[in-house]
Amino acid sequence: MDKILMPAKLPDDDMVRVHRDAFLARKLTADQSVSSMIAELGDGMASSQLSERKNQMAGSLRVTPAISPYVWKLLDAAKRVLHFDTKVDLYVECSNEMNAFCLPLPDGTICVVVSSEVVKVLNPAELLFLFGHELGHAVLRHHELPASALIEVSRDKGCLSPAMALKLLSWSRCAEVSADRYGLLCCQNPGVAARVFIKLASGLPGRFLGETSDYHEQFDEWKKVSEAEDGALQTHPLLPLRVSCCQTFACSEYFSELFPTLSGEAKFTNEEADRRTAEQLCQMDPDPELMDDAEHIDEEREFLALSGLLLICSDGQVLDEETAGVVSISTTQHVAAATALLQCDASSGEERTGQIGRFLAERCELSRRIAIIVKLMMLAAIDLEIAEAETQLLHAFAEALNVPDLLVDSLLQRLLDGDALNI
Numbered sequence: 001m002d003k004i005l006m007p008a009k010l011p012d013d014d015m016v017r018v019h020r021d022a023f024l025a026r027k028l029t030a031d032q033s034v035s036s037m038i039a040e041l042g043d044g045m046a047s048s049q050l051s052e053r054k055n056q057m058a059g060s061l062r063v064t065p066a067i068s069p070y071v072w073k074l075l076d077a078a079k080r081v082l083h084f085d086t087k088v089d090l091y092v093e094c095s096n097e098m099n100a101f102c103l104p105l106p107d108g109t110i111c112v113v114v115s116s117e118v119v120k121v122l123n124p125a126e127l128l129f130l131f132g133h134e135l136g137h138a139v140l141r142h143h144e145l146p147a148s149a150l151i152e153v154s155r156d157k158g159c160l161s162p163a164m165a166l167k168l169l170s171w172s173r174c175a176e177v178s179a180d181r182y183g184l185l186c187c188q189n190p191g192v193a194a195r196v197f198i199k200l201a202s203g204l205p206g207r208f209l210g211e212t213s214d215y216h217e218q219f220d221e222w223k224k225v226s227e228a229e230d231g232a233l234q235t236h237p238l239l240p241l242r243v244s245c246c247q248t249f250a251c252s253e254y255f256s257e258l259f260p261t262l263s264g265e266a267k268f269t270n271e272e273a274d275r276r277t278a279e280q281l282c283q284m285d286p287d288p289e290l291m292d293d294a295e296h297i298d299e300e301r302e303f304l305a306l307s308g309l310l311l312i313c314s315d316g317q318v319l320d321e322e323t324a325g326v327v328s329i330s331t332t333q334h335v336a337a338a339t340a341l342l343q344c345d346a347s348s349g350e351e352r353t354g355q356i357g358r359f360l361a362e363r364c365e366l367s368r369r370i371a372i373i374v375k376l377m378m379l380a381a382i383d384l385e386i387a388e389a390e391t392q393l394l395h396a397f398a399e400a401l402n403v404p405d406l407l408v409d410s411l412l413q414r415l416l417d418g419d420a421l422n423i
């Protein structure tokens with residue numbers, strides 16, 4: 001492992017944190033539905049989460065300097081680079097999955113748990129990245145907005161609008177990239193971060209991998225296959241996107257201010273680095289608010305209003321939150337016009353839906369059309385189940401948009417199963 005440098009100055013969290021992470025976190029916590037859910041879950045969630053974690057930790061090894069000097073020293077190095085003064089308890093859990101998480105205990109101690117597989121597969125520099133990432137979550141207090149728990153509760157109780165649920169997932173992906181930046185401050189080499197992601201994806205230890213950090217072709221391929229498929233419903237960004245976000249940060253002015261001897265000339269001002277990161281993340285983001293300037297947005301909103309209304313009417317009863325859900329993925333005006341059309345002549349409304357669907361199919365990228373289907377699925381799931389009639393309609397909309405059937409099925413599966421968190 002190359003020598004680890006101390007940054008030239010204390011890392012400034014406002015500079016490291018992805019701007020959109022902070023922006024969305026403020027917006028989400030200010031939202032009534034999210035904040036009341038957090039309040040309602042409050043201690044209940046924290047304590048149930050805690051007791052679940054405690055069970056997990058009961059069988060795990062608590063690392064002390066004497067028990068595993070190797071792991072301890074690496075955590076300690078990450079803490080020193082980040083000037084992280086809070087007490088950290090580190091556990092290694094016996095598991096052959098690649099997994100890590102961090103969680104604050106009631107007394108303020110930060111608990112970091114890594115699986116034994118991660119310790120075996122990652123080399124010292126890569127473990128530094130991982131510890132930096134987990135400590136980054138703690139520094140930025142990401143646990144205060146427990147996206148997965150909120151989505152899960154909403155899946156059971158239906159208290160978030162589809163637009164809000166998508167925004168929460170969107171924030172969660174930005175938060176991962178912020179945490180990756182802390183990882184990068186610790187390992188100080190974007191090539192190391194890339195290898196971590198390759199190892200996470202393949203599960204292969206270093207002896208099976210060449211020295212190259214040139215995985216671009218592979219990443220491009222992954223992106224093509226998976227970007228559109230399940231990006232929008234994931235709490236974590238796709239690995240290739242995380243790699244490019246790390247590379248961007250390593251080329252920023254701020255990174256070279258922190259490590260003047262490491263990086264050459266900075267390629268991006270901090271604002272540029274942040275803008276590029278936001279653009280990279282937007283590739284998998286159907287957040288309706290991001291779409292204002294998109295081409296054919298008017299047609300997309302008309303399609304969402306019509307198909308959304310058809311969807312919520314298909315099970316014979318329309319709930320208030322369903323109507324609000326259609327507005328949240330479209331606009332009030334589009335929904336009013338679509339309602340009028342459907343009330344006056346339902347079959348011409350259906351015909352119009354197919355027409356605009358085909359219009360969008362010819363003009364918009366597959367990823368955007370899939371994002372439309374995702375929004376409709378979130379809407380269909382608002383009453384907590386997706387009825388057979390709704391599934392059939394979703395397939396019909398997908399057909400008009402020329403989105404493959406198989407993709408629709410795998411998206412539905414993902415939506416109903418929820419997501420596993422990894423690192």
Ligand SMILES: [Zn+2]
Pocket residue numbers: 133137176179422423
């Ligand atoms: Zn993370």
